[in-house]
Amino acid sequence: MRVGILGLQGGIYEHLYHLKKSFTELGIEGEIKVVTDKGDLNDIDGIIIPGGESTTIGRLMNRLGLTEPLRRFITDGNTTLGICAGAILLAKEAVDAKVGSVQQPLLNVMNIRAIRNYFGRQKNSFETLLEIKGLEGGPYKAIFIRAPVFQPISNKVEELAKLDGKLVMAREENILVTSFHPELTRDNRIHKMFINMHINEK
Amino acid sequence: MDMINYYLSMHEVAFEELVDYFYRLSEIADRLRDEDRLFEYTPPMPRLTRGKYVAGTTTVKHGFPIFQKYGVCMDVTNVEQAQVAEEAGAVSVMVLDKLPYDVRRSGGVARMADPKVIEEVMSHITIPVMAKVRIGHYMEAKILEELGVDMIDESEVLTPADDTRHINKWLFKVPFVNGARDLGEALRRITEGASMIRTKGEAGTGNVSEAVKHMRIIRSEINRLSKMDMEDRMKMARELGVDIGLVDITAKIRRLPVVNFAAGGIATPADAALMMWLGADGVFVGSGIFKSKDPMQRAQAIVLATSMWYDPDKVLEAQKMISESKSMVGIDIRQLKPEELMQTRGI
Numbered sequence: 001m002r003v004g005i006l007g008l009q010g011g012i013y014e015h016l017y018h019l020k021k022s023f024t025e026l027g028i029e030g031e032i033k034v035v036t037d038k039g040d041l042n043d044i045d046g047i048i049i050p051g052g053e054s055t056t057i058g059r060l061m062n063r064l065g066l067t068e069p070l071r072r073f074i075t076d077g078n079t080t081l082g083i084c085a086g087a088i089l090l091a092k093e094a095v096d097a098k099v100g101s102v103q104q105p106l107l108n109v110m111n112i113r114a115i116r117n118y119f120g121r122q123k124n125s126f127e128t129l130l131e132i133k134g135l136e137g138g139p140y141k142a143i144f145i146r147a148p149v150f151q152p153i154s155n156k157v158e159e160l161a162k163l164d165g166k167l168v169m170a171r172e173e174n175i176l177v178t179s180f181h182p183e184l185t186r187d188n189r190i191h192k193m194f195i196n197m198h199i200n201e202k
Numbered sequence: 203m204d205m206i207n208y209y210l211s212m213h214e215v216a217f218e219e220l221v222d223y224f225y226r227l228s229e230i231a232d233r234l235r236d237e238d239r240l241f242e243y244t245p246p247m248p249r250l251t252r253g254k255y256v257a258g259t260t261t262v263k264h265g266f267p268i269f270q271k272y273g274v275c276m277d278v279t280n281v282e283q284a285q286v287a288e289e290a291g292a293v294s295v296m297v298l299d300k301l302p303y304d305v306r307r308s309g310g311v312a313r314m315a316d317p318k319v320i321e322e323v324m325s326h327i328t329i330p331v332m333a334k335v336r337i338g339h340y341m342e343a344k345i346l347e348e349l350g351v352d353m354i355d356e357s358e359v360l361t362p363a364d365d366t367r368h369i370n371k372w373l374f375k376v377p378f379v380n381g382a383r384d385l386g387e388a389l390r391r392i393t394e395g396a397s398m399i400r401t402k403g404e405a406g407t408g409n410v411s412e413a414v415k416h417m418r419i420i421r422s423e424i425n426r427l428s429k430m431d432m433e434d435r436m437k438m439a440r441e442l443g444v445d446i447g448l449v450d451i452t453a454k455i456r457r458l459p460v461v462n463f464a465a466g467g468i469a470t471p472a473d474a475a476l477m478m479w480l481g482a483d484g485v486f487v488g489s490g491i492f493k494s495k496d497p498m499q500r501a502q503a504i505v506l507a508t509s510m511w512y513d514p515d516k517v518l519e520a521q522k523m524i525s526e527s528k529s530m531v532g533i534d535i536r537q538l539k540p541e542e543l544m545q546t547r548g549i
Contacts, residue, residue: 008509009272009293013209014217020210032206036510051269052293053329059291060509063502064516085269096328116328122352123375125262126255127248139252145265146330146352184265186218 001198004044006070007034008060010052010085014183018191025188026195038069046079046198049086049107051145051181054116058089058105067105074109079198080175081191087177088114088148110175111154118149118166118179130180132161132169135189142168142180149179174201205512212455217268220459223447224260245372245395258375266330266353266377267398267461270294270484274474274508275332275463276501277301277488279315283497284323284331290501294330294352296486297323302359302406303489303530306542312360314342317349324350332379337548338364347376353398355379358547359405359488368548371395381465383416385423386442387549388458393444399458401482402545403466406489408532410473412545413466417480420458427453457481466545469494469529471507471520478511495528 003019005012016032023030033044041047047070049057061067074080074090082090089107091114096102098117119126125146129139142161149166152159161169161178168179176197182190224245231244248256273293278284284295299315300308314335324331330352335342337356342363346354356369358381371378372395380391381402388399401420403413427438427449435453439446451459464477465486474485485508491497503523510516540546 011268011271013206013213014268016206016210016213034206036513052271053269053273055288055329056273056291056293056505059502060506063506064510098325099328102328121324121350122262122266122330122377123347123350124257125266126257127250127259127261128255129250129252131252141250143261143265145262145269181265184217184261184268 001028001046001195002031002033002044003195004033004035004040004047006047006049006057006086007036008052008064009056010050011083011181011183012050015048015050015191018183018188022188022191022195026192028195028199030195036064038066041069041073044078046194047073047081048194049080049082049089050183051084051086054085054088054094055102055104057085061089062105067107071107071109074107074175077174077201079194079201081194082110082175082177083181083183084145084147084179087150087179088116090175090177091150092153110172110177111152111157112150112167112170112172112177113153114148114150116148117146119144119147122146128163130161130163130168134160135193137189140189141185141187143184144168144180147179150177212457216455216459217264219451221261221264223451263375263377264397264460267379270330270398270463271461272509273484274501274505275484275486276491277486278323278492280319281322281326283492284327286498287491287501288327288329290498291505292329292501293484294332295323295327296332296334296355298334301489301493302544303408303493304406305359306406306533314339314346314360317345320346320349320351334360335369336360337362338367338369340369343369343374347374351376353377353379356396356548357381358402358544362547368394379463381545381548382420383545383549384419385427385452386444388420388462389442389444389448389452392448392458392460396460398461398463400463400465400486403464403468404535404538405466405544406533407467407535407538408469408490408493408530409467409535410469410476411467412535413464413468413477414480416466416545417464417477417482420462421481424452424456424458428456467532468504469532470500470524470526471503471517474504475507475511475517475520478508484508489530493530494524496524500524500528
């Protein structure tokens with residue numbers, strides 16, 4: 001599998017370790033590419049939209065002419081993983097828990113509403129053990145940093161993990177989103193889940 | 203892309219290794235606490251169970267700056283400027299009472315910004331809000347933590363409250379960023395609990411030369427460290443006044459073990475790209491934006507140049523978005539008297 005990581009801002013290279021480890025453990029040929037240009041999309045089969053500031057990444061996507069090509073790449077059915085800010089960018093709607101409605105560029109491809117900064121400010125950022133549907137090997141150490149939560153706006157959205165009744169991990173067809181940061185732990189089960197989604201779709 | 207292999211070598215397990223290192227220290231601290239020998243110079247050890255959230259851990263404090271990487275934090279003094287920064291694509295804003303250039307000109311004691319102003323900025327923008335406290339001023343930091351700023355900058359731009367000591371940052375749930383001019387300063391601040399380092403440069407000058415100097419010094423010291431024998435690393439740890447474990451992690455990953463931004467005098471997209479090329483993970487822009495005559499375009503241009511620094515075509519595009527005649531005039535560092543330098547505060 002040739003995995004692209006959107007390389008504009010945020011925790012980009014933090015995914016390298018997990019991807020390489022997952023390729024080895026799953027015994028598949030893997031390539032990693034940092035995506036900053038629409039031409040890069042021709043050389044990959046799946047993409048990670050990493051954590052960062054969703055407003056920054058969105059504006060850079062627009063300026064670099066990446067928004068439309070990326071949207072097409074995802075709606076064409078290529079496997080996509082959105083982490084935190086990446087998940088917000090994939091959503092059809094985004095609001096801020098405190099500031100309210102916000103004007104920001106979105107990819108508009110997943111039937112969720114993202115509520116930004118739902119848990120509060122950085123001092124309320126936390127870790128916990130999370131039960132994830134379909135993930136073997138026990139609970140997952142989930143690290144939430146100024147994290148959003150999701151509200152499904154279609155029944156096509158599969159709910160994978162909830163915290164206090166709020167959705168924090170979900171899947172819709174080829175798109176997987178988490179509001180926490182799998183790249184900050186040693187646990188690569190979510191990266192494997194992403195790669196397996198691609199393998200099973202073929 | 204060659205960059206991938208370069209970054210791979212630094213991201214083997216770098217983040218967790220650093221966090222594990224602090225947690226190993228805190229295990230020792232926990233044992234001492236059990237014996238009633240209080241030892242607070244380490245982070246508290248989180249105990250995770252299902253259904254229980256642990257806030258403000260070392261992992262989330264050190265994780266926060268990772269999501270600022272390849273971004274620009276902009277100094278602002280009010281809501282309007284903060285909104286310009288957010289609109290332009292800043293990853294965060296730093297709220298100040300006066301921009302460093304004005305701090306330098308007005309003289310007197312520079313203190314933390316008005317909490318009412320910080321609060322107003324927090325309720326109008328969605329990106330993280332940082333604010334500065336005086337070096338060693340535990341109470342200003344407690345006030346900002348209570349207020350809910352996302353990161354505290356213990357900064358030499360303000361007048362130090364303690365000439366010889368910094369805040370024990372392990373006692374806070376909010377992450378800290380600290381300035382450094384060399385590897386020793388950087389590792390001492392990390393030992394005190396800083397989650398992020400920024401090279402000091404010389405704030406409020408619009409002159410990038412000191413920022414370049416400090417980044418170069420840290421780089422060459424790390425390069426030297428990574429080729430040293432164990433015995434020399436131990437000697438180095440002793441001289442720098444930090445733990446050998448921290449020195450070893452730094453030598454192994456060949457960079458500072460926390461996110462490292464550049465600051466002090468960055469005024470143009472080219473300045474920002476230069477600092478990124480020298481190994482910065484992102485930049486702080488102080489007076490450079492709101493002391494220029496084209497803040498919106500300049501802010502957007504610096505965001506673009508910081509993200510795409512390795513692509514000369516994009517840096518050129520960014521540089522064309524501003525005009526040099528609108529840059530802040532700046533100050534020649536050689537014209538400053540030694541007592542006017544901010545970088546020598548808090549080492």
